[in-house]
Amino acid sequence: MKLFERVILRLGQDSDFIRFPTTMAGESVILLGYQTFFDFAETLRHLQAQSARIADTEWEVTPRLIQGLGEFLDNPDADMLVSLVLRGQLLIWFEARDRIISFTPTARILSRSIEAPITESVVRGSISAFVEDIDTNIGLIRKTAAAEDLRTHTYWTGADKQKQIVLIYRERCANPRLLEGIIQKLEENLGMNVQNLQNLSSMLGFNPWTGITKFNSTELPQEVERALQKGKVVLLLDRFPFALIVPSLLTDMFAVENDRNYPLVYTYLTRFLRVIGVLTNVIIPGLYVSLVSVNPDMLRIEIALTIARSRMDVPYPSLVETLLLLIILELIIEASIRLPKSIGPTLTMVGGIILGQAVVSAKLVSNILIIVLAATTISSSTVVGYHNSLTIRVFKYLILFLSAIFGLYGLVAGLVLICAYMASVTSFGIPYVHLMRPNGDANG
Amino acid sequence: MRMDKTGQVVAVYLISHIGIIFIFYPGQILESAESSHWLPITIGFCFYLVMIGIYLKGIRCFGGRSSIITILQERGKIVALAMLLPVAVYFTVVAIVTLRAYAEVIMSLFLTSTPIWAIMALLLGTAVYIAYLGLEAIFRTALLVVLLGVPIILFVLFSSFQNADWYYVFPLLDKGTMSFSFLGHTAFYKSMLVFSGGFLFLGFIQPALTYKPSKVIVACVCMLPILLLSVYIPVLTYGRSTAVLFNLPFLEAAETVEITWLMFDRVSMFFMICLISFIMLLLALIIWMIVQVLRMAARTPDWVPLLILAAIIYLVCLFIPDWLVLDRLLWWNVIPRIYSIIVLPVALLVMGYRYMKKRKVEAEQ
Incomplete structure (x- = not known):
C-alpha cells in the first residue's frame, strides 16, 4: 500500500522507529511506531493475548472484538498517520485486508511522579503539584475540582499539529465573554508554534510588550480549582508543569488559596x-x-x-x-x-x-x-x-x-x-x- | 459587560473635589466672612446641591443612560456644539488655572529650585497619559489612588485637630454674617470654583460607566463635612484673623502638627502629595472631557486633539507670570463658568421635560 510506505518513508530513518512484522489472528500484520514512546515487549505480549481471542472470530461479522484493539481508521491520509505515530500511538496494518488500526500501547513513563511544588511552597494545605505530563495534570484538576461541569477542550497546535494545549473551564461559572474570546483566538491561530509563553500570549493576541503578565501560572491544583470557580479559564500546555490561569488580576499578587x-x-x-x-x-x-x-x-x-x-x-x-x-x-x-x-x-x-x-x-x-x-x-x-x-x-x-x-x-x-x-x-x-x-x- | 460602577464614580467625584477644596476653598471663605463660617459654606453647598440635582434630573429625563453629548447630538450637531463649546472653553481655562496654580504650590512647598516648566511638564504629562488611556482607565486609577490616599488624608485630618482651640468656633451666630453680607463679597463667589469643575463629568461618562444617581447625591452630602473641616481646622488652629493672612490656610494649620513618634517632620507634606495625585486625575478627567467635545466637531483619533490641547495648555501656562494674572484669568472665566454650572443644567432640565412631554403625547397617540 502506497500510504503505509509513505509513512515509513517519512519516519523510517529514525533509529527508534520500528517496523515489526508479525501475525495476529492468523493474519500477517505490520506494527509501526516509536519504541521510545512505549514499552515494546509489554505491548507485544498484550497484543498477542488479544489476538488469540480474535483468532476464531470472523472479521466482517463480529468486528467488535477487533475494534476492542483500537480505533479503525477509515480513509486515513499520510499526515494523519504520521501525527498519530508522533503522539505515541502504535499503528497495526492488516496487510491482506488493507485495514489500519491505531492502538494505544503500554506507555513508557516519561514524566516525574507527582511531587511537592518547587516554586510555591505550601505550609498548610495540599502539596501535590503539577508535572510535565498533561494528562496527569488534567487528572489532578479533575480530582481537586470534583465538579460535574468541568469541561476540557484539546487543541493541537503548530505547523504540523503536534503540540497539545488543553483549555479547561467550568461551564456554569466561566465568564462567557472571556471563554468565547479565548476559544476564538485559539481556533484562529492553531497554526502557530507554541513553545513558550511568549508564543502562547501572541497566540491569544496579547501585546508582547505588556509590563504585566497576562497569565497567572501556578503549580497547585487547588489554585486552579479556585480560579475556575471564580469564572477564570485555565490553559495547560503539554510538557509544562504549570497551569496558566487567564486572566491574571491584581489580586493574584496578594492572594493564594492556601491563605x-x-x-x-x-x-x-x-x-x-x-x-x-x-x-x-x-x-x-x-x-x-x-x-x-x-x-x-x-x-x-x-x-x-x-x-x-x-x-x-x-x-x-x-x-x-x-x-x-x-x-x-x-x-x-x-x-x-x-x-x-x-x-x-x-x-x-x-x-x-x-x-x-x-x-x-x-x-x-x-x-x-x-x-x-x-x-x-x-x-x-x-x-x-x-x-x-x-x-x-x-x-x-x-x-x-x-x-x-x-x-x-x-x-x-x-x-x-x-x-x-x-x-x-x-x-x-x-x-x-x-x-x-x-x-x-x-x-x- | 455593563456593570454598575457607582463605587468608581463616587471615588472620582470625591477626588475631583477634595483636590481643590483644601487648597482654594478655606482662603476664600475666610475672606468672605468674619465669623460663623458655617453659614456661607452651607449656603454655597445648598446652591451646589440644587445644581447637581437639576443636572442629574435633566440627564434622567432622557432615560438616564446616555451621555449629554449624545443627548445633545440627537438635537442636531449645531445645537450640541453651541451648547458644549462654552463648556470646553471653561474646562480649558480650568485646566490651565489648575495646572499653573498647583505647579506654583508644588514649587513653593517641595521644589524651590526646580524650574516651573519641568514641574508643569510632569503634572500635565501624567494627566495627558491617563486621559489617553481612556475613561474606564481614569476611573479605575481613581479607585486605586483613593485606596492609597484616603488613609493618609484621614490620618492628617484627625491629627490636625492637635492644636485646635475650640473657642474659635464662636460666635456661632454672628450678626454681620447672619445678615448675609458675604453675598456681596467677591471671595464668596470665587469659593464656588471648587464646586464647578467636579460635577459636570457625571453627564459625560454614561453609558460606558453607569451609576446610581441617588448614591452620588449621598456622596455629595458627604462633601459638607469636608468643606466644614477645610475651613474650621485653620480657624480653630490660628483664629480667623491670623488664618486669613495665609495663602494656603489649611496647609499652614497642618504644618503645626507635631507627632513625636513619626520620623517625618512635616505631616502636611503627605497630605499635599495625596492632593497632587488627586489633581492629576482631575486634570486627566477634565482633559478627557474637552477632547470628547472637540471630537464632536471633527472625527479624529483621540490622540490628535489630545496632543493639540496639551500643547495649548502647556504654552499658555508658560506665559503666565504670577498669581495676579491667574486671578484675572479666573475672573474672565466667570461667564463660561456661570454658563456651565447654571445655564447648562437648567437648559438640560427644560429640554428633558419637553422631551418627556413629547414622548408622552406620542405614546397617547
Whole structure:
C-alpha cells in the first residue's frame, strides 16, 4: 500500500522507529511506531493475548472484538498517520485486508511522579503539584475540582499539529465573554508554534510588550480549582508543569488559596502584609533618594543628620549610590536562580559579606542605604508568584528615577502612573484591577 | 459587560473635589466672612446641591443612560456644539488655572529650585497619559489612588485637630454674617470654583460607566463635612484673623502638627502629595472631557486633539507670570463658568421635560 510506505518513508530513518512484522489472528500484520514512546515487549505480549481471542472470530461479522484493539481508521491520509505515530500511538496494518488500526500501547513513563511544588511552597494545605505530563495534570484538576461541569477542550497546535494545549473551564461559572474570546483566538491561530509563553500570549493576541503578565501560572491544583470557580479559564500546555490561569488580576499578587487554610483574620492579615510588601518594594528606594537628595526638610532633624553623617564620605549622588547597589542585588537574585542548589549558599554568604560590611566600610555607599535596599529586596519576594515580582521590581525603577528628579512629587507622579498603567490593562475585556468573585461567596 | 460602577464614580467625584477644596476653598471663605463660617459654606453647598440635582434630573429625563453629548447630538450637531463649546472653553481655562496654580504650590512647598516648566511638564504629562488611556482607565486609577490616599488624608485630618482651640468656633451666630453680607463679597463667589469643575463629568461618562444617581447625591452630602473641616481646622488652629493672612490656610494649620513618634517632620507634606495625585486625575478627567467635545466637531483619533490641547495648555501656562494674572484669568472665566454650572443644567432640565412631554403625547397617540 502506497500510504503505509509513505509513512515509513517519512519516519523510517529514525533509529527508534520500528517496523515489526508479525501475525495476529492468523493474519500477517505490520506494527509501526516509536519504541521510545512505549514499552515494546509489554505491548507485544498484550497484543498477542488479544489476538488469540480474535483468532476464531470472523472479521466482517463480529468486528467488535477487533475494534476492542483500537480505533479503525477509515480513509486515513499520510499526515494523519504520521501525527498519530508522533503522539505515541502504535499503528497495526492488516496487510491482506488493507485495514489500519491505531492502538494505544503500554506507555513508557516519561514524566516525574507527582511531587511537592518547587516554586510555591505550601505550609498548610495540599502539596501535590503539577508535572510535565498533561494528562496527569488534567487528572489532578479533575480530582481537586470534583465538579460535574468541568469541561476540557484539546487543541493541537503548530505547523504540523503536534503540540497539545488543553483549555479547561467550568461551564456554569466561566465568564462567557472571556471563554468565547479565548476559544476564538485559539481556533484562529492553531497554526502557530507554541513553545513558550511568549508564543502562547501572541497566540491569544496579547501585546508582547505588556509590563504585566497576562497569565497567572501556578503549580497547585487547588489554585486552579479556585480560579475556575471564580469564572477564570485555565490553559495547560503539554510538557509544562504549570497551569496558566487567564486572566491574571491584581489580586493574584496578594492572594493564594492556601491563605484560606488559616482562620479568616490571618488570611486578611497575611494579604495585607503582602500589600505592604509590594508598596515597600516600589516606594522605598525612591523615597530614600527623594528624602536624601531633594526633600531633606521632610525628615525630622535628627534623622536627617544621621543620614547626612552616614553619607559624608560617599563620593556620588544618592541616585547613583542606590542604582549601584540595586543592580548588585538584582544580580544576586538572578545568580541564585541560575546556580545549582549546592552552590547557592556560597553566593548568599559572599553577597551578605560584601553588601553587609565591605561596601559600607569602603565608604562606597551609606549604611542606611543597605537597610533600605535589604527591605526592598526582602519585600519584593513577599509578592505571590515570581512573574509578579518581576513586574514590581521593574516598576520601582520608574519611581526611583522620577524621585531623583522631582523628589516626593516625582514619587507620587510615579505611583499615579503605575496605578494608571495597571488600570489600563485588560485581557478579553476583564480589567486587571478587578475582583472576580465566585458565585455565592461572601468573602472573595 | 455593563456593570454598575457607582463605587468608581463616587471615588472620582470625591477626588475631583477634595483636590481643590483644601487648597482654594478655606482662603476664600475666610475672606468672605468674619465669623460663623458655617453659614456661607452651607449656603454655597445648598446652591451646589440644587445644581447637581437639576443636572442629574435633566440627564434622567432622557432615560438616564446616555451621555449629554449624545443627548445633545440627537438635537442636531449645531445645537450640541453651541451648547458644549462654552463648556470646553471653561474646562480649558480650568485646566490651565489648575495646572499653573498647583505647579506654583508644588514649587513653593517641595521644589524651590526646580524650574516651573519641568514641574508643569510632569503634572500635565501624567494627566495627558491617563486621559489617553481612556475613561474606564481614569476611573479605575481613581479607585486605586483613593485606596492609597484616603488613609493618609484621614490620618492628617484627625491629627490636625492637635492644636485646635475650640473657642474659635464662636460666635456661632454672628450678626454681620447672619445678615448675609458675604453675598456681596467677591471671595464668596470665587469659593464656588471648587464646586464647578467636579460635577459636570457625571453627564459625560454614561453609558460606558453607569451609576446610581441617588448614591452620588449621598456622596455629595458627604462633601459638607469636608468643606466644614477645610475651613474650621485653620480657624480653630490660628483664629480667623491670623488664618486669613495665609495663602494656603489649611496647609499652614497642618504644618503645626507635631507627632513625636513619626520620623517625618512635616505631616502636611503627605497630605499635599495625596492632593497632587488627586489633581492629576482631575486634570486627566477634565482633559478627557474637552477632547470628547472637540471630537464632536471633527472625527479624529483621540490622540490628535489630545496632543493639540496639551500643547495649548502647556504654552499658555508658560506665559503666565504670577498669581495676579491667574486671578484675572479666573475672573474672565466667570461667564463660561456661570454658563456651565447654571445655564447648562437648567437648559438640560427644560429640554428633558419637553422631551418627556413629547414622548408622552406620542405614546397617547
